[in-house]
Amino acid sequence: xxxxASIDTIQFATRDSKDSIENGLAFAPxxxxxxxxxxxxxxxxxxxxxxxxxxNETSLKMTLALGEAVYWSRSRSEIWHKGKTSGEYxxxxxxxxxxxxxxxxxxxxxxxxxxxxxKNPTCFYRKVDMATxxxxxxxxxxxxKL
Amino acid sequence: xxxxASIDTIQFATRDSKDSIENGLAFAPxxxxxxxxxxxxxxxxxxxxxxxxxxNETSLKMTLALGEAVYWSRSRSEIWHKGKTSGEYxxxxxxxxxxxxxxxxxxxxxxxxxxxxxKNPTCFYRKVDMATxxxxxxxxxxxxKL
Numbered sequence: 001x002x003x004x005a006s007i008d009t010i011q012f013a014t015r016d017s018k019d020s021i022e023n024g025l026a027f028a029p030x031x032x033x034x035x036x037x038x039x040x041x042x043x044x045x046x047x048x049x050x051x052x053x054x055x056n057e058t059s060l061k062m063t064l065a066l067g068e069a070v071y072w073s074r075s076r077s078e079i080w081h082k083g084k085t086s087g088e089y090x091x092x093x094x095x096x097x098x099x100x101x102x103x104x105x106x107x108x109x110x111x112x113x114x115x116x117x118x119k120n121p122t123c124f125y126r127k128v129d130m131a132t133x134x135x136x137x138x139x140x141x142x143x144x145k146l
Numbered sequence: 147x148x149x150x151a152s153i154d155t156i157q158f159a160t161r162d163s164k165d166s167i168e169n170g171l172a173f174a175p176x177x178x179x180x181x182x183x184x185x186x187x188x189x190x191x192x193x194x195x196x197x198x199x200x201x202n203e204t205s206l207k208m209t210l211a212l213g214e215a216v217y218w219s220r221s222r223s224e225i226w227h228k229g230k231t232s233g234e235y236x237x238x239x240x241x242x243x244x245x246x247x248x249x250x251x252x253x254x255x256x257x258x259x260x261x262x263x264x265k266n267p268t269c270f271y272r273k274v275d276m277a278t279x280x281x282x283x284x285x286x287x288x289x290x291k292l
Binding site for chain 1: 151152154155156157158159168169170171172173184186188192193194195197198210211240241242243244245248249251262263264266269270271272273274275276279280281282283284285286287288289290291292
């Protein structure tokens with residue numbers, strides 16, 4: 001991906017019609033009532049899920065311009081260029097959007113030690129232990145470490 | 147996965163502390179201010195992204211109990227047992243959650259003709275055409291069909 005673009009030159013299309021959004025080839029991302037779109041990072045080589053985060057319009061344009069994942073931190077209410085403090089940059093190899101263009105998939109190369117602040121390589125390091133889905137007695141659902 | 151459980155017997159843990167949420171093995175999903183958690187369905191065999199949707203507490207419990215993906219339709223404001231009208235059920239093979247337990251990954255076997263109402267096998271059938279990220283002139287971003 002190019003790292004030479006400026007975000008000022010990047011334009012998104014207007015969301016004119018359901019047909020153009022679903023079948024067209026103009027990128028018209030939908031930002032929700034908070035100005036955000038969910039973005040899911042998958043490992044470029046394996047498609048393993050790494051993390052789910054959110055982008056606002058500026059961070060999506062920065063991602064396109066830089067070729068590195070830039071999110072919006074909802075907890076800190078600020079632009080979050082992932083890796084800038086940790087070294088755990090995500091080099092973006094491909095960006096997909098879905099039928100109604102209200103979600104983003106990033107296929108990335110994860111740099112640094114891993115994706116997650118817990119030091120796990122992915123944020124999705126636990127799965128539901130299906131054996132704890134009780135059929136008769138009320139029971140809490142447990143997780144298993146992957 | 148078991149399809150014999152009742153949703154009445156399924157309990158989620160309380161979100162007591164950051165440490166227990168991140169490092170514990172109790173499933174304590176976080177529903178947002180609208181009562182929803184994002185759920186991303188990936189193909190069980192290839193991890194290819196299929197769709198992004200949302201679950202409320204009831205639909206997540208139904209997913210666990212049935213072993214099939216059940217979402218909350220934001221447009222129709224109702225429980226959405228995917229496939230019930232189209233035959234495009236998603237058989238859930240694994241459910242993961244992330245560090246702060248505010249997102250869900252479903253690894254599924256997609257039944258029927260495909261995942262998307264547009265008749266594409268996945269909702270993510272387009273990618274950003276990086277050649278349209280202009281470095282100097284203002285230009286709209288285009289998509290490419292996969």
